[in-house]
Structures are given as C-alpha cells and as structure tokens.
Amino acid sequence: QVQLEESGGGLVQAGGSLRLSCAASGRTFGSYDMGWFRQALGKDRDFVAAISWTALTYYTDSVKGRFTISRDNVKNTVYLQLNSLKPEDTAVYYCAAGQTRRGSRWYENERSYNYWGQGTQVTVSS
Numbered sequence: 001q002v003q004l005e006e007s008g009g010g011l012v013q014a015g016g017s018l019r020l021s022c023a024a025s026g027r028t029f030g031s032y033d034m035g036w037f038r039q040a041l042g043k044d045r046d047f048v049a050a051i052s053w054t055a056l057t058y059y060t061d062s063v064k065g066r067f068t069i070s071r072d073n074v075k076n077t078v079y080l081q082l083n084s085l086k087p088e089d090t091a092v093y094y095c096a097a098g099q100t101r102r103g104s105r106w107y108e109n110e111r112s113y114n115y116w117g118q119g120t121q122v123t124v125s126s
C-alpha cells in the first residue's frame with residue numbers, strides 16, 4: 001500500500017514557476033513508476049509527465065522544455081518543476097504510483113498506476 005500527498009500548488013502569474021512535490025509512504029518507493037497527471041475544470045484528466053523506477057522520464061508534448069520530473073528515492077518524493085507557466089496549465093495536478101505497465105505508452109495510461117494522491121491546485125493568471 002502506498003499513500004501519496006501532493007504539495008506546492010498555488011497561484012502564479014504567467015511565465016512564473018512552481019515546484020510540486022509528492023511525498024509517498026512505504027519502504028518500496030524506489031520500485032514504483034511515478035506519474036503526474038492534471039485535470040482542468042470540466043475536462044478529462046490528462047498525462048503530464050512520468051519517471052520510471054529506473055529514472056527514465058516521459059513528458060506530454062505541451063510541457064516538454066518547460067516541466068521537469070525528478071525523484072528522490074531517499075526522501076520517497078517525486079517532484080515536478082513547472083517553469084514558463086501558461087494560463088492553460090491551470091489544473092488540479094495529481095501524483096500517481098504504479099508497478100503494472102499497461103501498453104507501449106504505459107506512462108500515459110492511468111491504468112498503469114494503482115495509487116493516486118488527492119491533488120494540488122495550480123492556477124496561472126494571465
């Protein structure tokens with residue numbers, strides 16, 4: 001069982017930065033693939049970024065070059081650095097953990113993740 005808790009969201013102006021953190025419970029954090037998804041108001045939840053247990057990283061096209069995902073297996077924490085934020089990045093950001101990869105683009109598939117946090121709101125003003 002893994003429990004996830006996100007933090008670091010907030011209100012920022014366009015062009016600004018935030019760093020989201022996701023703290024995980026449990027002693028096997030290092031064996032989990034970790035992902036970040038986001039859900040804008042009235043829209044479906046979408047993949048943002050993922051980092052495998054071997055530290056390979058994946059990003060959706062719209063955030064490449066602006067967001068960076070990383071993990072610290074000693075602190076049981078995964079981070080998402082958000083730079084050059086745009087109003088369209090406004091959403092609730094969710095952290096997820098999983099060990100069962102679904103499909104060739106497993107990192108984008110919500111079914112690859114067994115555990116989810118409660119989310120943290122990111123609001124970017126224009």
